[in-house]
Amino acid sequence: MSQYLEQVRHGCALGSLQSVLAINRAAPVLHAGQGCAAKLGGAIGANNGFHGSGYLGGTQIPCTNIGEAEVVFGGEERLEDIITHSLNIIDADLFVVLTGCVPEIVGDDAGEIARRFQRAGKPVVYAETGGFNGTNYVGHEIVIDAIIDQYLKPAAQTTPGLVNIWSVVPFQDAFWVGNLKEIEKLVRELGLTPNIIFGAGREGVAALDKVPAAQFNLLISPWVGLKNVQHLEEKFGTPYLHYPALPIGPTETGNFLRAVGIFANVDTEIIDEVIYQHEKEYYAYIESALEAIYQTRIVPNRFITVADSFYSLGIARFLVNDMGLIPEIQFVTDGVLPEYQEAIRAEFRKFNEGIEAQVEFSNDGGWVQEEIRRIELKGRPLILGSSWEKVFAKQVNGFQLSVSMPVGDRLVLNSFYAGYDGGLKLLEDIYSEIISNSQNP
């Protein structure tokens, strides 16, 4: 983590309130300042693909709205009131109490308050997500762990073929809805039954109830969520498969399907058939775009990602292994904890043709842009970053596409970058940017 941050690309641990909002029928209850949710929801939701408040987001979230009195005298009573009334006013099945900076520093025991409700049989859990504890990637893990510990109950028996899917962080990934849907589709094609918790139209809390019955947990993520699947293994004995790269395009998605299929003992012929059909379709589209891509690709044959580790690694794999582009430095902006950095660096050395990419971990966008200026750029660079890079890309005569938070210049409904179709979508977006700036500017 950088000392100071210019151009914020994530929230704080309390930003995990967005993860709670992504669980249908779950409600966050904040013990925090009155402005925290507006800022965090604004950054992670509204200004990132323009995801709105949905069922219960934004200014609808119950909150103690900590004032001077709670700072001086403590806010436990206030929290108890807010939870009590939330249970009457808000129509939800699970209430997740999240603490902000103030109660943690002044020493409120939010856990004890939550346990009072738990003892009375109320569906209340709590998590310590004070902003100084880290990013909302870390906060997401804290919340999931809290749910595992305080809400999930062991299953009577394992459901064969049931796979819990843990991957991109809801809302933080502007394309999370579509990505999860596409991963679900691919896993289902292997004959497995995916269980996905996050998404407005999904089972949500009811999907959480199924988690302990799964045959295994599938984590598709460079590092976020690893603690959770390990925790699920300790608690319920559920094995997990950790697949570190977000699969984008045919090479990585094929690898992904093979890894999952083999782990789940799926017949190799079924796996091969799924991959064969997808590749056939994928390359039919590519064939139709060969002229366009050949005409333009000579311009940016090098790319830079300034993105969280999901996208930085996922996109780099796709552009190197499938599109034959050359990686410049890849900037990873999600505040990857030090203990995971070496493993992620290693993933950036696993490209085809012996290609390796240099990785820099920094969530300070100002520093990143100074570093990019030091690179001796060959031709017009392609920068896959965030809307922070829009002005910068013009200054260095580059092409720019916002893929990582903040995606403040695109409306995202159900589009996605995962899988075969996601790779095609990424090509559409990249080459539309190039074509609109070079062929018909």
Place this chain on the structure above:
Amino acid sequence: MAVNLDGPAVELRESRLGTITGYDGDAAHLLSRRDIPNRERSFTQCGSCGADQVMNMLSQIQDAAVVEHGPAGCAGDIPMRNGVFRLGNKRMDYPVHNVKYINTNLNEQDTIFGGIAKLERAIREAYRRFQPKAIFVTTTCASAIIGDDVPSVCNELEEELGIPVIATACEGFRTNIWATGFDSASHSILRKIVKPPQRKQPDLINVISFEHRHVYDSVFAQLGLRPNHIVPLSSIDQLEHISEAAATVQYCETLGSYLAGGLEQHFGVPEVKAPAPFGIKATDELLREIGRMFHKEEEVEKVILSEKEKIAADLERLRSRLQGKRAFIGAGGPLAYSIMALIKDLGMELAGTCVWHHDQKYDNDDERINFLRFGVGEYGNFRVGVCNKQSFEVVNAIHKCQPDVAITRHVSTVWAAKLGVPSMFAGNHPTEMLYDGLIRFGQSIDDVISNPVYIKNIAKHSKLPYTDWWLKQATYSFLGGENNV
């Protein structure tokens, strides 16, 4: 003096203006005293904090930097502020660039050992990266509770760097009124940026607004007045000289009360003492007051006449279409009252109001700028609910009054849509000001009402997160304290 520029912390709205966030009574009663006690709620939902509004102003200054001393999450508003800033610049044909902002990324270690050394490095880094003309250093809940002495660091670095380094105390928990953030920002600007006038500029009028710099254009050009739009998109040099203007005008005392008050009381720049120009009568009043101040009484009368002539046919057409339609209004203090004047001018009825907060006086203590008094006098008494932007109360109120249209600021528009009520945003860009604004506003309402299919479909396919029990309760049943009249 009401505006006290000593020290880095502004006096809070609660004590300065008697601001309240809970009230359920009528407007006449609200005007009858200035010491109506606030009524607190035993259930609350998230709102916004003062620091958010500080950034709304300070991060939008072209050549100033902001260093926010807090955890990364406190920077959550910055990507949006950056979008607003770039768009504002683009719209004005100014160079498009990013905001100059650094966050100190406070972590757990800092909450134990203090974050001052980190803050000092961040301020130096802001100076190196942005070469700003001034640096505003803002506090947060976390930095205030751990007790970091921000003013001392600012004073030391101000001397070393040779530019103003301004501590702006705005930790969120200090005030329940998010609008205090506007005052905190204005306080820092008045205290450390604005200089005494070198020469007065008799045709220059300060216009307190957000990023839209065309407010008042249509009439000021005709009157030969030069508008000086502040604060967003201004430069430090421009702000240093706002004391040289002949007057200050605004359209919303929530935003501009403190800045206008400070300019009048400390720099001798009078505020235009008239209601904000919403609706025909208030616009008449405001323009005539400007006429008196700038000795352009005759020119103003001509403008009033010709502007009214221009809208006459449209106003008649809109009135015939909107006559008797019922509107719900949800907005901040004076703006809600201003919108009331608009709908009355359009021949519509007021179905209900939820006002975010209510200031019982303004920093320039003059009843001529009190829109509520003006509105009650011209249009009659009405029911006022002060809801502190609490969605559960807004939804309950709209559900109960079933208006033909809901006109709201900020996010409440969405809840109205989910209830199947045609709804529209108001006031983000106050295009409904002045005479022609009334027509734009009326046309928007007419359009919204004329094709409600989108709203009806949304209502059919979405559910609000409130229990039926709550929707049946009285809107303000969670307010404590004594009942208002």
